[in-house]
Amino acid sequence: MKNTIKNIAALFLIFIFSGSLANAQGWTVPNSAKKKQNPYEATSKNVSTGKKIYNLHCKSCHGDPTMANMLPLAPVAPTDLGAQNFLVQSDGEIYYKVNKGQGAMPTFEKTISDEDKWMVIAFLRSFDKNKKVKQQVAEVKNPEVTDVKLELNVNEANKTLLAKLSGVTKKGKRVGLQGIEMSFLVKRSFGYLDVSGEDPYTNEKGDVTVQFPADLPGDREGQVNMLVKVTDDAFYGKLEEARVVTLGVPTDPVNPLDERAMWGTRANAPIWIIVTFVGGVLAIWSVIFLVLFQMIKLPKLAKSKD
Amino acid sequence: MNDLPKQKETNLSFEKIKKDILHPMQNHKGLELWIVFLITVISVCGWAYYIQLKDGLGVTGMRDYVSWGLYIANFVFFVAVSLVGMLISSILGLLRIDWITPISRIAEIIAVAFVAVAGLVIVLDMGRPDRVLNVMIHGRFQSPILWDVTVITTYLTVSALLLILPMIPDLAICKKELTKASPIMKKLYNILSLGYINTPEQHKHLHKMIRTLMVLIVPIGLAIHTVTSWLFAATLRNGWDTTIFGPYFVAGAFVAGSAALIIAMYFFRVNYKLQDYITDLQFDKMGKLLVAVCLVYLYFNLNEFLVPGYKMKTGDDIHLKELFYGNWAIMFWASQLLGNIIPIILLVNKKFRKPLPIMIISLFVLAGAWFKRYVIVIPTMLHPHLPIQNVPENFVHYYPSAIEISVTVLSFALVLLIITVLSKIFPVVPIVETAESKGIEVKIDA
Numbered sequence: 176m177k178n179t180i181k182n183i184a185a186l187f188l189i190f191i192f193s194g195s196l197a198n199a200q201g202w203t204v205p206n207s208a209k210k211k212q213n214p215y216e217a218t219s220k221n222v223s224t225g226k227k228i229y230n231l232h233c234k235s236c237h238g239d240p241t242m243a244n245m246l247p248l249a250p251v252a253p254t255d256l257g258a259q260n261f262l263v264q265s266d267g268e269i270y271y272k273v274n275k276g277q278g279a280m281p282t283f284e285k286t287i288s289d290e291d292k293w294m295v296i297a298f299l300r301s302f303d304k305n306k307k308v309k310q311q312v313a314e315v316k317n318p319e320v321t322d323v324k325l326e327l328n329v330n331e332a333n334k335t336l337l338a339k340l341s342g343v344t345k346k347g348k349r350v351g352l353q354g355i356e357m358s359f360l361v362k363r364s365f366g367y368l369d370v371s372g373e374d375p376y377t378n379e380k381g382d383v384t385v386q387f388p389a390d391l392p393g394d395r396e397g398q399v400n401m402l403v404k405v406t407d408d409a410f411y412g413k414l415e416e417a418r419v420v421t422l423g424v425p426t427d428p429v430n431p432l433d434e435r436a437m438w439g440t441r442a443n444a445p446i447w448i449i450v451t452f453v454g455g456v457l458a459i460w461s462v463i464f465l466v467l468f469q470m471i472k473l474p475k476l477a478k479s480k481d
Numbered sequence: 482m483n484d485l486p487k488q489k490e491t492n493l494s495f496e497k498i499k500k501d502i503l504h505p506m507q508n509h510k511g512l513e514l515w516i517v518f519l520i521t522v523i524s525v526c527g528w529a530y531y532i533q534l535k536d537g538l539g540v541t542g543m544r545d546y547v548s549w550g551l552y553i554a555n556f557v558f559f560v561a562v563s564l565v566g567m568l569i570s571s572i573l574g575l576l577r578i579d580w581i582t583p584i585s586r587i588a589e590i591i592a593v594a595f596v597a598v599a600g601l602v603i604v605l606d607m608g609r610p611d612r613v614l615n616v617m618i619h620g621r622f623q624s625p626i627l628w629d630v631t632v633i634t635t636y637l638t639v640s641a642l643l644l645i646l647p648m649i650p651d652l653a654i655c656k657k658e659l660t661k662a663s664p665i666m667k668k669l670y671n672i673l674s675l676g677y678i679n680t681p682e683q684h685k686h687l688h689k690m691i692r693t694l695m696v697l698i699v700p701i702g703l704a705i706h707t708v709t710s711w712l713f714a715a716t717l718r719n720g721w722d723t724t725i726f727g728p729y730f731v732a733g734a735f736v737a738g739s740a741a742l743i744i745a746m747y748f749f750r751v752n753y754k755l756q757d758y759i760t761d762l763q764f765d766k767m768g769k770l771l772v773a774v775c776l777v778y779l780y781f782n783l784n785e786f787l788v789p790g791y792k793m794k795t796g797d798d799i800h801l802k803e804l805f806y807g808n809w810a811i812m813f814w815a816s817q818l819l820g821n822i823i824p825i826i827l828l829v830n831k832k833f834r835k836p837l838p839i840m841i842i843s844l845f846v847l848a849g850a851w852f853k854r855y856v857i858v859i860p861t862m863l864h865p866h867l868p869i870q871n872v873p874e875n876f877v878h879y880y881p882s883a884i885e886i887s888v889t890v891l892s893f894a895l896v897l898l899i900i901t902v903l904s905k906i907f908p909v910v911p912i913v914e915t916a917e918s919k920g921i922e923v924k925i926d927a
Binding site: 440444 | 623627628635638642646678683686693694701
């Protein structure tokens with residue numbers, strides 16, 4: 176009870192504070208912190224990494240940048256981090272706020288690494304109208320292509336996956352697309368497991384090779400549902416390839432309902448409980464029936480007197 | 482018992498005993514009115530049950546949080562009261578305590594009536610009573626529900642047998658003496674008396690059967706209330722998650738049952754004019770027994786509330802504070818004080834163990850016992866395991882609806898009707914056993 180009240184009181188205070196303070200204007204950042212610059216370049220690789228981290232840690236409250244689909248918290252909803260009035264702040268200011276948190280905004284000082292924080296800021300900067308030009312200076316330039324295709328080759332012997340991203344240029348030539356991040360996802364019970372590894376970016380031929388983990392359990396035959404996609408839909412739209420591959424470790428699934436247990440079905444009741452119950456019922460009721468049977472004898476005993 | 486004062490030399494003869502005990506069975510004065518009253522109550526409340534059956538359990542006050550409400554509290558109470566049959570006629574009977582002879586049949590009648598209706602209360606609590614057999618067909622051996630259904634059926638059977646078997650000699654007398662009884666009743670006496678004419682062989686055979694059942698009902702009686710407690714204790718809920726719930730319930734059942742028996746004894750003594758049989762001695766002894774079981778129950782209550790109250794671990798603290806000085810404080814302390822502690826203090830005085838005062842005290846004990854079950858069942862249900870967001874207002878409070886109260890009144894009326902009918906068609910005081918205990922020769926003609 177005490178804890179519940181404390182929690183409720185804390186939440187209440189958080190909301191009051193967030194009402195007065197949790198906006199760009201009311202949140203003062205020390206001048207020294209403001210001057211900090213993002214040490215990482217706004218490469219497309221960094222931006223897409225930042226997007227991943229953003230989706231993991233920020234999206235649940237702030238929604239998608241520029242979409243204004245944040246969580247409708249009262250009294251003050253989280254800011255749209257893609258909005259221009261947020262992005263007028265310096266990198267250092269955003270970095271400081273992510274670290275410290277305020278009101279309903281938690282601190283990420285220890286939960287996210289510095290590098291990841293800067294990646295998120297790089298991602299957010301990609302929405303900044305004033306600095307957009309700078310962002311588009313990517314290190315690789317792919318030609319304009321149509322009919323983008325994602326091909327997937329599975330090498331079951333080496334447990335490797337080879338994805339090839341290609342498109343047709345204006346001249347009608349199919350070329351590989353370079354420097355695009357791919358996601359290699361394996362379907363698990365709840366959602367997907369990312370097995371892309373450290374560097375899932377296409378090379379100059381448009382190829383990316385990923386080593387499938389050696390110890391990932393599959394079904395009885397070792398099959399897993401593989402989903403390979405271009406991580407960021409912004410480049411060529413939604414491109415993905417789903418396939419059942421036999422790369423997992425063959426595993427017999429353990430269904431907790433298959434064993435004899437207290438939570439099991441009646442057929443899977445523990446032996447001792449069946450024996451106790453049935454035995455008890457049989458013992459008691461056989462005595463009852465014995466007595467009922469003895470009752471029949473009573474009238475006969477009256478006759479034997481005569 | 483050796484410390485018993487020697488029975489006063491009475492001028493009772495076998496003929497007088499027969500006449501005294503059989504007289505109320507032939508005298509219907511006022512009884513029709515009482516039965517008509519009970520049947521009216523049952524019909525009116527039966528209409529409430531019809532509405533519940535037609536519209537579903539939504540007409541009750543039960544919602545997602547409190548899914549066990551008034552009905553289950555009442556069920557636990559009925560099971561508790563029915564345990565008096567096992568306490569009086571079996572445990573004390575096996576110990577050969579002789580003052581229970583005139584009241585053992587009342588105890589058995591109470592046991593049969595309450596356990597029969599307890600089973601019915603469970604059916605009344607069902608949204609789809611037509612599916613009740615599924616418990617037997619598809620019931621899991623792991624589920625306390627299946628155990629409960631099993632032990633209640635068994636206890637009802639054995640209690641009914643323990644009511645009928647010791648009554649066989651009396652029924653043989655009824656068959657002979659009640660010449661003005663209706664043909665149906667005569668047939669009933671004829672069948673149930675099983676041609677008993679009190680031959681030594683029959684006597685011996687009958688008592689062997691009775692003693693077998695008296696031993697048998699002890700584990701069943703313990704099981705019925707222990708299993709009822711396991712319905713609660715087998716969960717992880719605060720207030721129910723305790724290891725002493727089995728014996729705690731059994732002790733509480735003895736309290737409720739003894740109180741109910743004292744009340745019934747008083748009414749039969751006055752209305753059936755049985756002052757010569759249900760004497761002050763029986764009330765005095767029952768008073769002492771009630772103090773004894775109340776003390777045991779008090780001891781369990783101390784353990785049940787003091788130990789977790791000392792620790793106040795998270796979860797338990799919400800529950801206990803609600804009981805000790807929260808919303809449930811009045812009901813909790815009233816049931817503890819009026820239903821247990823004050824009766825103990827009063828009943829250690831001899832003058833409060835006279836029939837009228839002890840009957841009034843027992844009314845408080847019985848009411849306290851009923852509210853105690855209510856306090857056991859509902860406050861725990863009001864605190865769900867997991868907090869749910871945007872809970873509708875009517876989930877977090879529980880007030881029994883008029884329909885629920887009516888159906889509960891129905892169950893009480895039904896119990897009273899069963900007791901009334903059983904005590905009308907059967908002699909409430911054992912004729913033969915009473916005569917035998919007073920050393921009067923028994924003659925049953927063929």
